[in-house]
Amino acid sequence: EDKVVQSPLSLVVHEGDTVTLNCSYEVTNFRSLLWYKQEKKAPTFLFMLTSSGIEKKSGRLSSILDKKELFSILNITATQTGDSAVYLCAVAGPSGGSYIPTFGRGTSLIVHP
Amino acid sequence: KAGVTQTPRYLIKTRGQQVTLSCSPISGHRSVSWYQQTPGQGLQFLFEYFSETQRNKGNFPGRFSGRQFSNSRSEMNVSTLELGDSALYLCASSLGDSHSPLHFGNGTRLTVT
Numbered sequence: 001e002d003k004v005v006q007s008p009l010s011l012v013v014h015e016g017d018t019v020t021l022n023c024s025y026e027v028t029n030f031r032s033l034l035w036y037k038q039e040k041k042a043p044t045f046l047f048m049l050t051s052s053g054i055e056k057k058s059g060r061l062s063s064i065l066d067k068k069e070l071f072s073i074l075n076i077t078a079t080q081t082g083d084s085a086v087y088l089c090a091v092a093g094p095s096g097g098s099y100i101p102t103f104g105r106g107t108s109l110i111v112h113p
Numbered sequence: 114k115a116g117v118t119q120t121p122r123y124l125i126k127t128r129g130q131q132v133t134l135s136c137s138p139i140s141g142h143r144s145v146s147w148y149q150q151t152p153g154q155g156l157q158f159l160f161e162y163f164s165e166t167q168r169n170k171g172n173f174p175g176r177f178s179g180r181q182f183s184n185s186r187s188e189m190n191v192s193t194l195e196l197g198d199s200a201l202y203l204c205a206s207s208l209g210d211s212h213s214p215l216h217f218g219n220g221t222r223l224t225v226t
Contacts (some may be wrong), residue, residue, distance in 0.1 A: 041219035
């Protein structure tokens with residue numbers, strides 16, 4: 001059974017801090033790793049990573065994948081209160097013609113002013 | 114481009130009743146997936162439809178069913194509701210290939226009393 005484990009479960013920081021969120025996985029057939037941000041309802045897509053060692057970057061957020069060690073990290077620099085959310089990691093692989101992501105439980109990030 | 118739309122936003126039902134949830138995907142997306150999200154279990158995959166066919170199914174009882182119409186809109190039905198079915202039900206759409214991330218709707222919050 002595919003498994004995605006995120007750590008830490010929760011994190012409380014102050015504005016301006018840098019945080020690193022971790023995601024490790026065990027899957028039968030790996031195709032991609034995805035990061036989502038969930039604030040109130042809808043998880044919103046952040047990154048999709050398919051190749052090892054290639055950093056994806058968007059503003060203050062960046063992510064990198066290590067396919068040999070089976071993990072990914074999501075970095076957020078100069079955190080702001082608007083970064084407060086649950087960050088979800090998911091891993092997708094081929095299954096029955098589709099690519100269904102298996103999600104981790106998420107890391108809850110709270111950023112205090 | 115309009116996002117994924119789910120209706121209704123909130124539902125309160127009693128045990129034994131049935132419920133139908135609706136999802137309109139992003140225009141051009143032919144894959145629709147459904148997830149159940151609870152605090153204890155995180156995001157659990159229910160099923161995926163692609164071009165009106167169920168392409169993949171998660172480990173949920175037969176009380177959970179779905180369908181997809183020719184315009185890619187999808188419905189999910191839960192019969193004989195149980196207290197444990199109380200959850201946020203999220204619908205996500207994508208192009209359905211390995212390069213396309215899921216895009217989520219805001220979900221339907223179902224409460225079973």
